[in-house]
Amino acid sequence: MACWIQEMTDQTLRAMTDDGAFRVIAARTTQTVRKVWNAQRPHPDNLRHVADMTTAAVLYRETMAPNLRVQCGLKGSGNTGTILSDSHPDGWVRALVQSSAEARRVDVSAGSMMQMMRCLPNGELHRGVVAIPEPATVSEGLMACMQQSEQVVSVARVGVAHQGTEVTAAGGFLVQLLPEAKEAESALWVLTQRLEDFPKISELLEEHDASPATLVNEIFFGMKYTVLDSSAVRFGCECSRIRVMASLGTLGKDDIESLVAAGEPLDMSCDYCGKQYLIEIEELRGLLSSS
Numbered sequence: 483m484a485c486w487i488q489e490m491t492d493q494t495l496r497a498m499t500d501d502g503a504f505r506v507i508a509a510r511t512t513q514t515v516r517k518v519w520n521a522q523r524p525h526p527d528n529l530r531h532v533a534d535m536t537t538a539a540v541l542y543r544e545t546m547a548p549n550l551r552v553q554c555g556l557k558g559s560g561n562t563g564t565i566l567s568d569s570h571p572d573g574w575v576r577a578l579v580q581s582s583a584e585a586r587r588v589d590v591s592a593g594s595m596m597q598m599m600r601c602l603p604n605g606e607l608h609r610g611v612v613a614i615p616e617p618a619t620v621s622e623g624l625m626a627c628m629q630q631s632e633q634v635v636s637v638a639r640v641g642v643a644h645q646g647t648e649v650t651a652a653g654g655f656l657v658q659l660l661p662e663a664k665e666a667e668s669a670l671w672v673l674t675q676r677l678e679d680f681p682k683i684s685e686l687l688e689e690h691d692a693s694p695a696t697l698v699n700e701i702f703f704g705m706k707y708t709v710l711d712s713s714a715v716r717f718g719c720e721c722s723r724i725r726v727m728a729s730l731g732t733l734g735k736d737d738i739e740s741l742v743a744a745g746e747p748l749d750m751s752c753d754y755c756g757k758q759y760l761i762e763i764e765e766l767r768g769l770l771s772s773s
């Protein structure tokens with residue numbers, strides 16, 4: 483009889499301790515990170531930060547009301563570039579490396595900044611920006627954002643296991659101390675001690691195929707907890723022909739005229755997902771008449 487292990491799909495899991503002290507969100511993002519990476523293939527040194535920013539966007543959104551979209555940004559030190567990630571209520575997430583031509587590698591170290599932004603259904607933006615504390619990692623940035631702009635005490639770890647640029651496991655977790663926690667300080671002390679004894683997140687992820695259920699079980703070991711819900715995570719993008727045309731519409735008349743004069747259809751591709759859009763000369767002319 484044929485026997486195989488079906489690869490686990492990417493998902494999040496949310497659970498709460500029965501005493502109401504903690505909530506945890508754990509995520510497996512292995513396949514999503516692979517697709518994010520393969521859509522762009524930036525300099526290999528960016529892999530860890532791209533993976534971590536992808537997982538951070540997923541975790542951050544899961545802390546919000548279910549209909550909110552979030553965007554995260556990491557600004558590397560010394561103008562080396564930025565890494566953006568965004569996560570949508572439908573479950574898709576994407577990321578983008580914009581490194582400077584000289585550096586090619588976005589340097590995450592002292593002086594790097596992290597931004598978390600959520601888009602409210604009425605179009606309003608809520609934005610928090612922090613300097614990433616030492617040791618400068620996406621996990622530290624995520625925790626600082628949660629603490630400073632959301633005022634929630636949180637412990638977060640995101641990570642990736644990989645061989646070269648082949649991602650073998652990616653994911654992470656975010657534990658929040660709930661405002662209604664009794665004896666919050668001692669509860670937090672117990673949890674912090676436990677997480678200090680944890681293996682490195684990348685090792686933990688690799689060992690358990692980044693299973694969110696295993697992560698939750700390890701974090702809440704010996705505590706009574708209830709799984710609240712789970713949701714699917716996948717790589718996705720919202721680019722479309724209409725958006726490409728809208729971005730071309732922001733060009734000056736002279737620029738569009740020179741594109742028309744070049745006499746070739748314009749070959750555009752989405753920076754996030756690599757999808758190609760061929761814009762015909764007639765469409766470019768249309769922009770001129772509509773502007």
Ligand SMILES: [Zn+2]
Pocket residue numbers: 719720721752753754755756757
């Ligand atoms: Zn796209």
